[in-house]
Amino acid sequence: MRRLGGRDIVAAILIALLAGAIFTSRPLQTLQGLSLDILTALRGKVVGERRDPATSPVVVVAIDGETYETPPFKGSPTQTWTREIGRVLGSISDGGAKVIGFDVIFKNSIEQSEIPFGDAPLGARMRGFDRDYLIALRQISDNGKLVLGEILSNDHPEVPYRAQRLAVRNNVRALNVHTDADDVIRRMPLSFSIEGKPVPTMAVELAARALDAKVEMAPSGAAGLSGYAIPSTVPNTLTLNFRGLSRDVPTFSFADLRACVEKGDRDFFRRAFEGKVVLLGTVLNFEDRKLTSMRLSGGHDGTPSARCALPAAAGTAQKARSDVAGVFVHAAAVRNLIERDGVTELGFPSRTLLTIAFAAVIACAAGVFAPSGALIAWLGLTAVWVVVAVWAFVHALALPLTEPALASLAALAIMIGYRFVLADRDERFLRKSFAFYLAPEVIETMVASGKMPALGGEMRNVTMFFSDLSGFSSIAETMTPVELVTLMNEYLSAMTDIIEGHGGYVDKYIGDSIVAMFGAPADDPAHARNAVRAALKCHDTLAELNEGHPAFAGHGLSHRIGLNSGEAVVGNIGSRRRFNYTVMSDTVNVASRLEGANKYYGTAIMASETTMAQTGDSFAWRELDAIRVQGRGEAIRVFEPLAETGAESAEQAKVAAAYAEGLACWRAREFAKAADAFEGVAKIDPAAARFAKRANVLTQTPPPPDWTPVNTLEGK
Template structure:
């Protein structure tokens, strides 16, 4: 995790402010509506429709496709339906409906027709056709149980024809809707100014009458029923709450109700409409369809209500649609008002603050984490926030969703760009510059701390790795400087790659020598095993270079490697002005001596018993001898690694067994037997050849009684 500085905090705040301001600005106000759409869809999918249509305080009488296909309406113009409408409305009122609202407008009457029919216009021959209908309207209006609808417009207002206006007096209310810039209805107007006075919208009027109150005026001038203060993010509007996705409002087919009137089933009308608000409107596939906040999930044209007289027509199964019949928009408003269930949206200041805060959190995460981790953090936090928003929406509180999500995504992108262009520039320079000199772990520590290295060290258990090319000085004398540089670069690069590939850290190069350690700077519990594996791989690689690399052709290079494990001081060591990340201790000195000891035995790799002990049973070993190196009085046993455990060849197993037999005779002062054992291997095994000579010398000149089987090495 990256450390945050003061500059990064300032950048994160500025980026969050910019992103929040942009995504909550008026040009992107469409995002506020999109949040409502997404929340409606998510609530519908996650919570579902749990409301029984029978409990709805509002119902719809649908002039639907069935009505158009059922006699006596089939083939008849709607202007001729008025008398039947009046009869059905009368039965609904007798059934106990509280109030009836018209979402259909009859702007003319068949009595007004001037189409010639015989010697006179058709209208004059139809005088009195609407009498019963107008009487029914008058009676319902006088009882306060009827409200006709109209469309307000400066250019083309749409109102009921004059006779209806006179019949209902002032019981006409506007059906106009509030359409967002993307042509989606998410809110409904509460009132309209007519002749300079506020007049309630249709839904407000119906809800007030159902509640037995008179629409009141808020201090802002908006209308409200009873004492319910309607939450309004947009002045003088109500935000629609489609809690049941349209299926919580029962819809009665007008054709079935007309047949029920003919049947005389008054009990059905009482069961269906007692105490209800009734809305009469068209429910057709291609007429008066409205896009609402259910457009993403799909809404329904109500829930099919119980039938009275006609059987349900075939193909009445409902499917979710992106648009719904306009009458259900008004029905939803009425239900929201009666149940005080309108959606509460946050105002502009609260939405902006919330968006900026979320963007700031993501910007800080992007500042601390790598780009991939920051993206995962954005996804996780956005999912959590979306869950919280859906939970709040269940309780009719609409938190902004798209604005915080998009603003935080923009903040994430900008912060990543900021880090790449500015904040991480110094870090990348530091990594690139020091990568040639320091271990990656040391660089990570420097970057994480935000401080330059300082003098100091700590005790660590490490395994030291020393290697040196055999007889390289004489070989170098035969080469040109260019050839020498090429050879050394190839050799040191190959060895370094293997060492670092096994978790080692190259401390320094001394000519053709390599000093490395395992177990620091990075902690590595398996440092001894990794060091031995690296030594074996380096030995194999040198053989490959001798055979296949042109720079090595004809030189037959060989090297010696010494390994030793133990406690050492590791850290920044040097002067106050210049120091190296290195290691110091007797452990280091012993490893150096073991590297040189290889030339006495003719071996390539030699490890101390401390290293062997820390590798467990991971390798096959051959014990070489007990030696006393220069500068150290205590004798140590030394070993040669052969291969991974169970990976040694049959020849290696044979040599190891005979060598162990000879070494046992040597230590038992049975020098003649030791000569016989070692002589059997002397031609193929340099350590055996060396021991055979030593044993033969002691056969000729037996050592004193105080002799110990320890080889004291005089040189390095």
């Protein structure tokens, strides 16, 4: 994981704006409709939404395949069915239906036929054939219960023939639907302008009559019905809510109803149609089929209702299919209006802002995580959003689904490309530059911190680590070159692994010496503690190598380590053509002197007071002395780390206490007491033994009055 810099944040915002603008633009407007389709399918799968058809305020009378195959309609042209249609409609009206709407259009009458039949046209011989049908239309219309349908079109309008229009006193409404660019019906028009006035469409008119209310149409296209503000994100349309996938719409076969009229079962019509909105339409396998938002989930041509007179035809079980009969589109619209259940969609501004926000989150994730992690974040966020969107859709609110998902996926891809081309150049340079010098976990920490080494150098607070093998030159003289190289490789590898494992950076090897620093290039607030831990571990590991490694057998190697903390210049330093990542400052020089100072005290690790202070209470220490190293006039208090706090041995605690007593007496010019304290542990502590000798000398030859307890070291 990496941190986002200011440039990355700007890039993420710009990428999110671009992706959001593209995926909510007009050319990709079909994505909005696809969201409705997916939400309809998911809601149907997750929630189920099975509603009792008996509760539906809308029923369908279907001129279906059974009707075409049942006498007296079998083999007869539909123009000859009008008298039977009139009888059935009369019984439906008498049964208590609130209003009947026609989703079929009889554009002509058999009475208009000019086909010769004998010595006169067929129409003349059939004069009066539609009388009973027209009378039925007039009676039902006069009761306010009938609306005929028409198709408005500038090129090919479809309207009922004139006698029907006169019979219903022009109670005719448009059956036109709103078809999206992908030929899918997701919305229903609310009105059309006829002679300069807004006239409600069929579904709106039927719902208004069922509610005994008046439609309120505003010039903007907004509409209200019985106190219900019809949601119209697309002006003058209702977004259809196919909540029950049309399975909850009772459907009656016209053939069975005609037989029921013959049977005279008025109670059946009352039970089936009382208080209902009735839609008469064709329900056939290959005629007037519509793709709707149910196309992914599978819609149904209603649910077959109880029969009155004829037995149910074989194979009438309803199966889900991508298209539905057009009459069920109008049935859904009427039910949405009556039940105030139309879908509310977000407007373009809200949809765009939400898409941009979604894309921005994923773009930022792609800037922080690796590509695989960013993809997981996209999948997780998308899954959560899908759950939220489905929950909202259960409550008839359609949140954008495909636009945020696709825009964020595009933002993910673009941000990954941006990182590869621009943002991660420094990271790749860093990984390549330090691959042979730092442990992988240290490089990862450096990358995650976002603090890259500055070209030309920068000031850092670091802890320097200097180590050198004691008397190695004389040992090397006794070894063959192969043995020497093998020994050094094993030693340097072991020490380097420890240093890098504690977050350190090996600056260079100088023969058997190691120069390392903690706190750069990886930013490490605990660099002093990590340096001390590394020094203690190196000391213990060398003892293990001396004891168990064949290459070290018989040599008894020992080393000295100097530690110092402070400000230093770190960076790429060198000539114009060749440079190294290294460190320069007085902090470095002091650490080097402390490494050499170990030989004056017989110690293995010596640290400055600044290093000791920066470790807090992490370690048990003993103060060795105050020294003045070569090339530096200021005295330095030096300390030896014994172990982690609480991990020091009893012997170490005993020596540290005696040494502290002796040092206090020494500084108080009580040299005899100091000598006694140091001699008490001199046999097990080289530093105490050497201080005891110095104390004995000053006991015999006291120093002048201006003497200060500072040891000036002559060598390095």
